[in-house]
Amino acid sequence: MKWQACLFLPAVLWLLSMPLVLADEPTADGDGVAAGEPEIDPETGMIRARGFETVKNNCTVCHSSRTFINRGYTRKVWLEQIRWMQDSQGLWEFDPETEELILDYLETNYPPR
Numbered sequence: 042m043k044w045q046a047c048l049f050l051p052a053v054l055w056l057l058s059m060p061l062v063l064a065d066e067p068t069a070d071g072d073g074v075a076a077g078e079p080e081i082d083p084e085t086g087m088i089r090a091r092g093f094e095t096v097k098n099n100c101t102v103c104h105s106s107r108t109f110i111n112r113g114y115t116r117k118v119w120l121e122q123i124r125w126m127q128d129s130q131g132l133w134e135f136d137p138e139t140e141e142l143i144l145d146y147l148e149t150n151y152p153p154r
Contacts, residue, residue, distance in 0.1 A: 123140070
């Protein structure tokens with residue numbers, strides 16, 4: 042019995058030294074969003090990040106945000122999609138800053154999976 046206690050004690054001490062983490066208690070930042078998780082816009086389902094409003098105002102005019110949320114492309118392919126819509130679907134031309142902001146947002150938040 043004495044030798045069993047010798048094996049058990051180090052394991053108990055090791056467990057007691059571990060920090061207590063509760064799995065269903067996310068660490069929240071100031072907005073109540075779990076740290077490291079993106080904030081999702083409840084209206085569109087889009088990730089709220091730099092460029093969100095620009096993409097929302099330009100891309101959801103003609104189609105649902107689900108059209109691009111469910112896709113994941115490289116920056117090159119996102120640009121090809123924009124050009125295709127401009128050439129064949131009547132999408133207006135963007136000024137360079139707006140186009141860069143849209144591409145930055147899509148590339149960052151909806152990359153290839």
